[in-house]
Amino acid sequence: MSSDQRNRLDTSEDPGRDLKTERDEFLQKFGRGASLARQFLHDYEALEQRLRTLEAENAALRAKVEADHAVRDLLRKIETLEAEKAELLSRFNRAEEIRSNVVARMEDVELEFANLANLFVASTQLNSSLSPRAVTRRIKEILAQLVGAERYAMYLSNPEGTELVPIASEGVPGAQLVPVRVQGTRLGAVVESGAAAIDEEADPSQGTFEQPAAIIPLMLDERTVGVIAIFATLAQKNRFHTVDFELFRLLGRHAAAALVGASLFAQAEHKLPGLEAFLDLSV
Known part of the structure; x- marks a missing residue:
């Protein structure tokens, strides 16, 4: 082969090597572009995911803020309701206290009325008869029904004032109903002092x-002429009350006078004294 032919052959092979190089370079550039595209898509997807996450967090925060506002509103309403509740409770407690005071006062008034009624009944009963037997029965009714005595006896002094002779009783064995000496006895001490025991x-x-649970002196013109001895009360009567002491005073002041007056009226054969007995009563 001549030198011209070799030169032409070499000249024809050079363009083939250039195309390959260009192809390789193009493929390399395309590969880098594809890699960049994949990286871009990956970054885009990551950014999109991050955006969705941020939107979700933003929505959650917005909901939380709205919920916080609602909670604060509810808390304010609860505080207002609690204040109203406290005010209502305070008013209710004041009203309940007033009601309790009124009820207690009403109970006291009712008790006072009941006590006054008992005293009125007792006083009326003592002076409603001029029969010694009836007066004695009235005294026993007062002791049993109003005082609640279960065992008791009534004594009057003998003319010498040395003994107390039982004239009426209830719940006491007959063997115990004997005259009681004034000196040296509990009953006699009340006669001597004139004060209830x-x-x-x-x-x-x-x-x-x-x-005895109580010994009440029977007075007549500031002189003690006998006693009422309450040896025991009914089982449910475990203490004496104010009305009982008032009844004791009533009996002490009026029972003896009622008995003496009834006895004198009986001795006069139920005859009223003549007008001359009242002529010199002016004071």
Whole structure:
């Protein structure tokens, strides 16, 4: 082969090597572009995911803020309701206190009326008859029904004033109903002092014949003419109350006078005294 032919052959092979190089370079550039595109898509997807996450977080925060506002509103409403509740409770407590005071006062008034009624009944009963037997029966009714005495006896002094003679009783054995000396006895001590003997701390239902629950002097013109001895009260009567002491005073002041008046009227054969007995009564 001649040199011209070789030169032409070499010249024809050079363009083939250039195309290959260009192809390789193009493929390399395309590969880098594809890689960049994939990286771009990956970054885009990551950014899109991050955006969705941020939107979700933003929505959650917005909902939380709205919920916080709602909670604050609810808390304010609860505080307002609690204040109103406290005010209503305070008013209710004041009203309840007033009601309790009114009820207590009404109970006191009712008790006072009941006590006054008992005293009125007792006073009326004592002065409703001029028969000694009837007066004695009235005294026993007062002791049993109003005082609640279960065992008791009434004594009057003998003319010499040395003994107390039983004239009426209830629940006391007959063997114990004997005259009692004034000196040296509990009953006689009340006659001598003119003051009632009542143990206010003891249970009157547990009294005995030797230790009476109450001894009441019977007075006539500031002179003691006898006693009423309450040896024991009913089981449910475990203490004396204010009305009982008022009844004791009533009996002490009026029972003897009622008995003496009835006895004198009986001795006069139920005859009223003449007008001359009242002529010099002016004071």
